[in-house]
Amino acid sequence: MFSTVLIANRGEIALRIARTCRELGIRTVAVCSDSDRESAVARFADESICIGPAAARRSYLNLAALVTAALQVGADAVHPGYGFSSEDPDFAEICEYAGLVFIGPTASLLARLGDKAEARNMARAVGLPVLPGSSKPLATLAQARSIAAEIGYPVILKAVAGGGGRGMRVVRDPRDLVREYAQARAGAQTAFGDSRVYLEKFLENARHIEVQILGDGHGNVLHLGERDCSVQRRRQKLLEETPAPGLPRELADRICAAAVQAAQAVDYAGAGTYEFLVDDEDGFHAMEVNCRIQVEHPVTEMVTGIDLVREQLHVAAGYGLSIRQEDVVPRGVAIECRINAEDPRRGFLPTPGTVREFAPPAGPFVRVDTHGEPGMRVTPDYDSLLAKVTVWAPDRRQAIARADRALEEFRVGGPGVCTTRDFLREVLEHPVYRAAKHTTALIDEMDMY
């Protein structure tokens, strides 16, 4: 096993990774920006090194600083977490060049799966259903218009370099295509430094279902069941659960098998997530692949008992997976609620400020992943996630009651700081959610009344 792992991330995921490293006897080094010197992971880790100022571009996204720090502390591997540079092929390549193990897929696979148009083609090549759309980045507006006309409106424009729900624009009326196409390209350029976009059919009432897979890089891939992540605002997940409620088991099993098939085709190494859209009429459609540990991985851990970060480390260290498919026996239901510093009443706008009170829930079957503590400052430099509250129960009704209890118990707030806590309790109460009839449109519909 590795002797020292540099954790190239911040916040709750950095702490979560450090915890598993500690349990495996691996020395951990946290990196921090100037404003994170007193963070929970900086205190937890065996060592902490400051890599730049608060602005992520100059610290957590600064590949040279990350690799220099890793070499300086004698790390033999780098865990990129999620977000930031976790799926950046350059990061994987620079690590390799510097003699560091990048804990994730290879640079070339990151490059191929990171190109969303290419990923669509790869999925289609192994026989996965994909939504009708452009098979390459759109070359011209005329091409966009002709493909959109062929597959029929509504369509969705997506950045080739995008992912995680960012950089998408829905077009419902052909007259809006000119404007939306121009804005999608401009937005993609700003957000990802790559203006290329593609388009596909947009499903108004679909469910976001994803499959957690683990691969050893030698053709062995297993899945850890599916997650329903349909509760989203602005295409960003807010609440996730497993198993997917209201989805016929047979359909869920077919989706899981499809994900395994696709991952096997690319000799996937480590933890990854295959995302699908499911609609009642057309079955399921492959969307994109996330080549990293996922924010919502705790729900899968709670029903399977498998530590996903441990498996990532095992695979990256060349030990292969410590489990086989038959060891994956999901039990009960888990729900994760993301407590973000955002104001649901103002379009989920982040609310920076000081979190004066911070007392997360605890007790039976409740897991909290957080870097929060009283007095912590929420700055606009980083994302607004304060804590993930994940609960487990034998069945969905009990899990919902437990999630509601845990959220109610969570005392969190401070001057200027709003959170998604109360809004999530409204979701848990919502009859459409309770009946497991919700789609990705749930929150928009809630906003309407």
Place this chain on the structure above:
Amino acid sequence: MFSTVLIANRGEIALRIARTCRELGIRTVAVCSDSDRESAVARFADESICIGPAAARRSYLNLAALVTAALQVGADAVHPGYGFSSEDPDFAEICEYAGLVFIGPTASLLARLGDKAEARNMARAVGLPVLPGSSKPLATLAQARSIAAEIGYPVILKAVAGGGGRGMRVVRDPRDLVREYAQARAGAQTAFGDSRVYLEKFLENARHIEVQILGDGHGNVLHLGERDCSVQRRRQKLLEETPAPGLPRELADRICAAAVQAAQAVDYAGAGTYEFLVDDEDGFHAMEVNCRIQVEHPVTEMVTGIDLVREQLHVAAGYGLSIRQEDVVPRGVAIECRINAEDPRRGFLPTPGTVREFAPPAGPFVRVDTHGEPGMRVTPDYDSLLAKVTVWAPDRRQAIARADRALEEFRVGGPGVCTTRDFLREVLEHPVYRAAKHTTALIDEMDMY
């Protein structure tokens, strides 16, 4: 189900009970002493009522105040937790008299099983092995001397009204019997208001194994596996785990079956624990029964996924058990560590003071049950338990590593306050414990070097 439950206890167990009540939609009323008005459970509960001054004798042990409070708030049931009056037949009887459901066995069963000498006889009557000893309370010193001579030294003197490891004296030399007998009687009178004692053979190197049972009061009893509670100081448990490590599965199954048999014989209702001593030579011996939820119940909950307080409420409300024996499928290993405000270097003397720093661990597969928070005062009025840290893992090696990680992460302390945290980490490191060869003598042996 009940509409309002009065929780006749304090500390972490009161909060733990309130959490399950909340999840079941039951209104909760916390009682508090004058010094507990700002406690975690008082804040969590729907209502809180002060029942007396800090001294437990005049608040949490004051049956009249508890029942008056329950009636005043319109409770239909009372949950006694553990300790205090949880096994007091008078409490159960007064509740019944006042029209309140006592969440626990009937008064008459509490009386019979609370008499430890009588409980021995009941165990023997259903065919359970018990250690040789007196079948009735000792009438005279001469009788004690003759029985001790017959069964052979060492013997242990126990209070008939005792339990939970309190009020016991080991006699290794016949010449000490006079003194120890007199002191045991005096001690029993002081602690339990009942000077009667009995004696039995003392096993120097035994393991404390107990079985969690659930009964519906109509002859249906199931077990939730065994727990090893051999890590004890002064016969008080400090660390518990399930399944019992190093115990042949066949022997563990026989012990579980014996507990079920004994509980069926008395139509046990609710949650209970049958305690046994296991030694290599003679197999197992029934000791006593705890007629209440146990401090260490979280380990059982983590491996079975069953909420024990929920089952207590179901049975007490007349719904029967919500599970059958075949629904109990233990998975993996769970370990509980008790963080007490005690000084292991001074014989585990409680250390009152102010807990200035209190940041419990969290993350994957870690559960914390606590009423603690920064600034909390540890007073000599109540027991010294600050928090229970329970971890789960697929196997024992990983569970030990995880427990150690969680304990290391726990920042707790303040002026004058010592805790058992570091000592427990020594236990987790101890080769005898790691090899699962430990007996109830482990801590005494550790003290020696």
Place this chain on the structure above:
Amino acid sequence: MTDDHTGQSGLGELCRRAGEILSTAPGPLKRVRVQAGDMSVEVEWPEAVVVSAPAVQADQAVAETPAAVGLRESPDVIVIAAPLVGTFYRAVSPESRAFVEVGDTVEQGQQVAIIEAMKLMNAVQADRPGRVVEVLPKNGDPVEYGEPLFVLEPCGLQSSQK
């Protein structure tokens, strides 16, 4: 040089003493000051929020008077608080006269109310003399331990008014 040396070692002594105090003194401190001749060492803590460990309360007299909650006593205000949880009664029976009315002067030890718990009638007594200014719960109200029942003003005040 000698002076200087003496000064330094005297100072070292001072600091050592101060350090000893810091490390051995129980509970949080507010201020430590050590002085010798013209030398002094002083250490001060902010206005302490933290309270020191309590005195052992385990075995107080049963007749202990509870502190009233939510109502401060002052030189002008005496509060009689509920000594137990139960139902508050102002008279022996519905037909009887109340033990005390607003304006009455009560003696120390005089019964002012009854609290019933589990069918037992417990007398509430004034622990100091005074004139009744206000009766807080209504007859038959449930009260918890420490709940303020009566507000009195000290007799001294009253007599000075006469």
Place this chain on the structure above:
Amino acid sequence: MTDDHTGQSGLGELCRRAGEILSTAPGPLKRVRVQAGDMSVEVEWPEAVVVSAPAVQADQAVAETPAAVGLRESPDVIVIAAPLVGTFYRAVSPESRAFVEVGDTVEQGQQVAIIEAMKLMNAVQADRPGRVVEVLPKNGDPVEYGEPLFVLEPCGLQSSQK
């Protein structure tokens, strides 16, 4: 000069003693004062510890100067801190002369060191003029972002001494 020296070392003693207290005293302090004869050292903490919400920092200039960590700037002390994580070099090559030595006066913008990261040599410049009092890391030491590299005293101070 001799007097002055003695005074300084006596004061140093005071500071060292105060430092000892600081490092051993439990909990947050409000004030520490050490006095010997006519000399005294006093350290006091501000009332409020909580800092208000920060200004938006998302897009500062790339040439931003990091604040030094663990060393306070003051009117008498200028600190040059590491602008990035990497290896600290005092000269262009092992054979070359160091960019600056203790005692040198540096101009604003003058290169004082190199920090190497990923084979890239990054110049470290003085952002204010001053006289070099101390060089903190050794040649070849790893440094993190914000780590103090040089202590300077402002040129004004130096010229007034001349």
